[in-house]
Amino acid sequence: MELYTNLRAGEKGAWLSIGTYIILSAAKLIIGYFGSSDALKADGLNNTTDIIASIAVLIGLRISQRPPDDNHQYGHLRAETIASLIASFIMMVVGLQVLVDSITNLWNPIRETPSPLTAYVAIGSAIVMYFVYRYNLSLAKKIGSSAVKAAAYDNRSDALVSIGTAIGIFGAILGFTLLDTITALIVGIIIIKTGIEIFWEAVQTLTDAFDTEESETLSVLIHNVDGVIDLIDFKGRTHGNMMFIEVTVTVNPYLNVWESHQITENIESTVKRFKPYCTVVVHIEPHEFPHPVEDDYHF
Template sequence: MNLENRAKASQKVTIIGAIIDFLLAIFKVIVGTLGNSGALIADGIHSFSDLLSDGVVLYAAKHSAEEADDGHPYGHERFETVATLGLAIILVIIGIGIIYDAFERLFSPSELSYNVLLLSVAALSIFSKEALYWYTLKVAKTYKSDMLKANAWHHRSDALSSIVVFIGILGSLNGYLYLDGAAAIVVGFMIIYIAWELGLGATKELVDSSIDADQVENLRNAIGRISGVNSVHSLRTRKIGHAISCDVHVQVDPFLSVSEGHIISVSVERVAKECLEDLNDVTVHIDPEDDETVAPYATLPERAEALGMLTKALFSNKCDGEIERIQLHYLDSRIHVDFYLPLSCLESDQSSDEILSKLHETVDALEGFGKVKVYFSKS
């Protein structure tokens, strides 16, 4: 996905929305004040809040498209998540304020004036905000932006609240004066509900919640079918803005070469990205055995120390002269050793069994070491 195009599309749809929000807010507040409609004034304040949210979205759209840097090695996608959470907080504050003001008007209702103008502005708000909802939602789906989706629902909340305002004004004009205040209260609660939905999703992402369980299971099955992968464990996923990140441990044959293990990890990354379209960061850990069940290796010597111990023991037993290479395998909580010797060793008086027996005797005396294998080859 082209991040530059994504940012431009996000900024364009947000600027269009901001212009419409600004005009609607002015119309609603002025006409609501003239017509003495608390519901329309509350709706106008809601539209003014959209301008603030549009500003937050513009800022996030610009910065979330930036490439990863030293300070943000995983990219800037979570600017969108923070912006979504910010929108939710703004909506909650506005919703509470509208409800508080509406309760005062509910118990002290006033007659409305400029009836046609009040209904016209409310109707204009319904149609314009619904159009903005569908336009913004289309861009959000095209570029998989939760932030734009949040802003689209913000537009939908305006459309729904304007419907409630329209009904409230219409009821008040027909003698039910309390309906204007009741409509404003309904608008306030609608705003708070939408804020809850948006804030909950953003919070889950910020605390690194996993993606959908079915997606995780599909990913696990896809990786498990790769040739050379014996099992899959410790599979973890999380969302970072519109993207997905994951890390996984795959168990392979413990005696594979490092290069073959690397090729398997490349295959795991490729298959994982084919399985999850929005997956852009995969960390693959190659395991020779299940490290969730095997005892830790903290007490075993690392390679340099282990080779030092072997070299000293071999020298003491006068059997180190012909060894070309030593390969160590950390398995079953022990160190297993492969010795590589030239075929010329077998031309001497010693047989392969005698050589193996001598090396076994040497290694068995060392603490933490296990099985021994000997391989003969031409130099």
């Protein structure tokens, strides 16, 4: 199945992110410590949370490839969402720790000027993460993976954080020593914000929330299918990258079984043209006309 092939291809992006984050976080933490830069150390901690998030995506992609079984008749596609939920908690805890350390340093400042090397490391990290972002974004578009796309946007935010870190360090080097700690404080806030956003998105998916714009678009498509008189019920939910739609439509009550079945086939093909990774379940109801009508609909 093409969906599972794409999930396997998505692992490349996760592995690239993991390897890059391991190298960058180690470099930032070590150089930030010896180079006396709170901002670079905070950025390094930010990358450690990204390692966890990338591993969560990788594990989720692996588990999501398991076929349906007796206990998981819709498959294991939500494993990725659960992994993201766990990663969001870890990110928020790390972000809170960065926040507490930064506030402590603001109240009890240690006036040390960061080494210029720390700024160069931050700039180099931003450049590397930008190229990782471009690769993962291209991969996400190619395979249609929302998880890899989310990872790409996380890569982009990390590049922006590193740029901000470099600016803060250069400011401290020029004499504004407090700017380095303030930058670390901002990085901590960004980590927590990212964790909250991932948490909220995961909760929305796990509680079967469905985008209202998607509902409206798909409802219009279904209502315009030839033979559908009315769309009286629409339900949607997502499992990982897979979308499940259940609809109830009314048709001419004088159609035979084969004609009604053709309408359901047309609905499924119409939705799949718009959303390839979508399973559609259609329930047919006879339309109640104000007055009896003759059978005027045939294929």
